[in-house]
Amino acid sequence: MPLVLNEEQAMLQESARDFLNSQAPVSHLRTLRDERSETGFSRELWREMSDMAWPAMGIPESHGGLGFGFTGLGLVLQECGRTLTPSPLMASALMSAATLARFGSEEQKSELLPAVAAGEQIVTLAVDEQAQHRPEHVSTRMGRSGSGIVLNGSKRFVLDGMAADVFLVSARSGGKRDDPQGISLLLVNRSLPGVSVTRFQALDTQVLAEVEFNDVQLTETALVGQEHEGHALVEFALDTARIGQSAELLGVAMEAFERSLEYLKERKQFGQPIGSFQALQHRAAIVFGEIEMCKSLVLNALQMLDGHAEMSAMERAEIASRTKSKMAETALLATAEAIQWHGGIGMTDDFDIGLFYKRARLLDSLLGDRHFQLDRYARMRGY
Numbered sequence: 001m002p003l004v005l006n007e008e009q010a011m012l013q014e015s016a017r018d019f020l021n022s023q024a025p026v027s028h029l030r031t032l033r034d035e036r037s038e039t040g041f042s043r044e045l046w047r048e049m050s051d052m053a054w055p056a057m058g059i060p061e062s063h064g065g066l067g068f069g070f071t072g073l074g075l076v077l078q079e080c081g082r083t084l085t086p087s088p089l090m091a092s093a094l095m096s097a098a099t100l101a102r103f104g105s106e107e108q109k110s111e112l113l114p115a116v117a118a119g120e121q122i123v124t125l126a127v128d129e130q131a132q133h134r135p136e137h138v139s140t141r142m143g144r145s146g147s148g149i150v151l152n153g154s155k156r157f158v159l160d161g162m163a164a165d166v167f168l169v170s171a172r173s174g175g176k177r178d179d180p181q182g183i184s185l186l187l188v189n190r191s192l193p194g195v196s197v198t199r200f201q202a203l204d205t206q207v208l209a210e211v212e213f214n215d216v217q218l219t220e221t222a223l224v225g226q227e228h229e230g231h232a233l234v235e236f237a238l239d240t241a242r243i244g245q246s247a248e249l250l251g252v253a254m255e256a257f258e259r260s261l262e263y264l265k266e267r268k269q270f271g272q273p274i275g276s277f278q279a280l281q282h283r284a285a286i287v288f289g290e291i292e293m294c295k296s297l298v299l300n301a302l303q304m305l306d307g308h309a310e311m312s313a314m315e316r317a318e319i320a321s322r323t324k325s326k327m328a329e330t331a332l333l334a335t336a337e338a339i340q341w342h343g344g345i346g347m348t349d350d351f352d353i354g355l356f357y358k359r360a361r362l363l364d365s366l367l368g369d370r371h372f373q374l375d376r377y378a379r380m381r382g383y
């Protein structure tokens with residue numbers, strides 16, 4: 001598959017860049033931070049994104065979407081990384097929508113996907129329960145009460161949880177706590193009695209949530225897929241999101257590098273631009289080479305998701321882990337080097353460059369950091 005964008009994809013990326021540069025520059029992120037936004041993103045901006053049909057791109061046309069594919073949505077996420085624009089695109093329009101479109105019942109898809117595509121409802125995955133990312137570690141319990149389901153437990157670090165209308169919750173329906181078998185996936189409406197959501201401030205302006213479920217009463221229609229077989233659905237959702245995170249990390253790395261290159265040309269020391277110093281040129285060349293390699297890696301991952309719907313779970317997992325591991329490593333390198341090239345002022349809030357480093361750190365840690373992904377990939381390859 002050629003690693004190039006077609007005309008429609010190139011136009012989409014250009015329009016997304018123009019929109020975000022004008023409507024959501026980095027100053028927009030600073031405003032959200034200073035105002036301590038409850039959800040971590042702007043509802044008004046989200047409506048504008050929805051009017052541009054961004055949440056609908058990855059959703060099939062049969063359920064109110066555009067069917068534009070993962071590559072198109074990944075390009076938009078890449079541009080969001082360039083401006084550090086927070087939005088529910090990752091959690092709702094990519095991770096949750098893709099999972100429901102693939103595994104949801106017709107009733108679930110008909111009820112939720114058109115609303116997600118229109119930006120009217122936000123759905124997110126609630127899976128982590130401890131400080132380290134271990135999706136198979138599930139203590140939240142799914143019990144039975146008559147003909148219904150009772151849910152008890154709690155989840156941490158839930159993406160866009162403060163704004164979510166519906167949660168996709170992993171729950172233990174059988175087996176031991178660390179056993180991937182015996183996990184089920186449930187749709188839980190935030191408005192149900194027993195659901196409580198607490199705001200959690202992340203490293204940068206991103207807002208996460210802790211969600212508790214106390215004797216939440218559900219019907220059988222809440223079950224996504226088959227009972228006890230939810231771990232495979234969770235892994236699908238996570239791997240799809242990890243590739244989306246990689247696209248956003250690419251945007252973060254590219255913007256931090258390009259801003260820093262301009263600074264190397266402008267900042268003078270000993271009467272000449274610091275970019276003329278050979279040591280800095282070597283360091284810039286290393287970062288440039290890593291980013292160029294990652295451009296192909298991320299685009300290939302997005303295209304593989306679009307072109308190979310029936311790929312095995314192992315293939316998808318390998319693609320997701322190797323892509324995020326390398327992309328997170330490169331983004332952290334690019335943003336750390338950017339701070340070094342800026343010198344002491346790179347650490348101050350007067351310059352935006354530190355915000356890119358914080359976003360890279362956060363994206364790396366969520367849903368399994370680069371060490372988790374590298375170990376996972378190595379195990380799958382038999383190392």
